[in-house]
Amino acid sequence: MNTQSDPRLLVIPQRLAGVKHIVPVMSSKGGVGKTLLSTLLALAGADKKLKVGLLDLDFTNPSTHIVLGIDPASIQPVEEKGVIPPIIHGIKYMTLAIYTGENPTPLRGSAINDAFLEILAITRWGELDYLFIDTPPGLSDPQLNLLTYLPSRIEPLVVATPSPLAIRSVEKLLKVLIEGNYKITGLVENMSNNSKLLKIAEKYNVKYLGSIPYYNNIDGLIGNLEALRSSQFYGKIIHILKGIIRA
Ligand SMILES: Nc1ncnc2c1ncn2[C@@H]1O[C@H](COP(=O)(O)OP(=O)(O)OP(=O)(O)O)[C@@H](O)[C@H]1O
Numbered sequence: 067m068n069t070q071s072d073p074r075l076l077v078i079p080q081r082l083a084g085v086k087h088i089v090p091v092m093s094s095k096g097g098v099g100k101t102l103l104s105t106l107l108a109l110a111g112a113d114k115k116l117k118v119g120l121l122d123l124d125f126t127n128p129s130t131h132i133v134l135g136i137d138p139a140s141i142q143p144v145e146e147k148g149v150i151p152p153i154i155h156g157i158k159y160m161t162l163a164i165y166t167g168e169n170p171t172p173l174r175g176s177a178i179n180d181a182f183l184e185i186l187a188i189t190r191w192g193e194l195d196y197l198f199i200d201t202p203p204g205l206s207d208p209q210l211n212l213l214t215y216l217p218s219r220i221e222p223l224v225v226a227t228p229s230p231l232a233i234r235s236v237e238k239l240l241k242v243l244i245e246g247n248y249k250i251t252g253l254v255e256n257m258s259n260n261s262k263l264l265k266i267a268e269k270y271n272v273k274y275l276g277s278i279p280y281y282n283n284i285d286g287l288i289g290n291l292e293a294l295r296s297s298q299f300y301g302k303i304i305h306i307l308k309g310i311i312r313a
């Protein structure tokens with residue numbers, strides 16, 4: 067099907083009309099902390115009494131529910147002229163895992179496009195201050211769809227580590243976003259004890275939202291919200307959220 071004529075493309079902007087800021091958390095490389103960051107930014111926003119949503123667009127490996135410590139298959143979303151996202155820990159939440167559980171979802175090409183259009187066309191977010199979106203690594207179909215279908219709505223947040231193997235690739239991602247005139251929320255440096263990427267943020271005139279050290283206990287806290295909330299990692303997330311709100 068020619069997606070340009072897909073009626074869902076007309077519905078999606080309406081579904082997102084009440085969302086003030088749509089913040090896809092993106093990275094040029096995998097495993098840099100997008101899932102942890104997007105989920106905890108949503109949680110910190112909810113704790114601050116902001117109206118927040120969290121959308122998991124990593125269709126192959128949805129994992130935000132693991133951070134939230136919930137079984138997505140146990141959620142029964144309410145269907146009423148679309149789907150009303152369940153509220154989990156104060157967050158309006160949507161993930162393909164609600165429908166697929168822990169079954170593998172090896173989607174490709176048009177199936178990814180279809181899942182993208184469907185999840186955005188059915189979900190009724192209502193009024194939100196922030197909708198954080200977890201994305202797969204790099205510039206694969208879900209991110210390219212966001213860039214293509216919602217160019218003036220999205221405000222990407224870029225996460226990177228200071229590895230020499232990552233620096234050129236984060237520059238490439240920033241170039242794509244800048245050349246496309248996207249409003250960039252900022253850059254977060256993860257698993258870093260200094261601010262090596264500050265130079266990159268300055269070079270591209272992007273807000274440097276801060277760096278998060280490597281905490282070797284973090285994996286043991288995943289799924290345990292109280293432990294996460296009292297972690298140093300969460301302190302950094304709150305700092306980053308303040309920077310996002312001020313932007
Ligand atoms: N600051 C940190 N300190 C220690 N471990 C971290 C930190 N940030 C993330 N991690 C760990 O790194 C791993 C990857 O994190 P996460 O899954 O959030 O990355 P991702 O960018 O979403 O990965 P993918 O690209 O595969 O989706 C996880 O085990 C996570 O707990």
Ligand SMILES: [Mg+2]
Nearest residue numbers: 100101124201
């Ligand atoms: Mg991830």
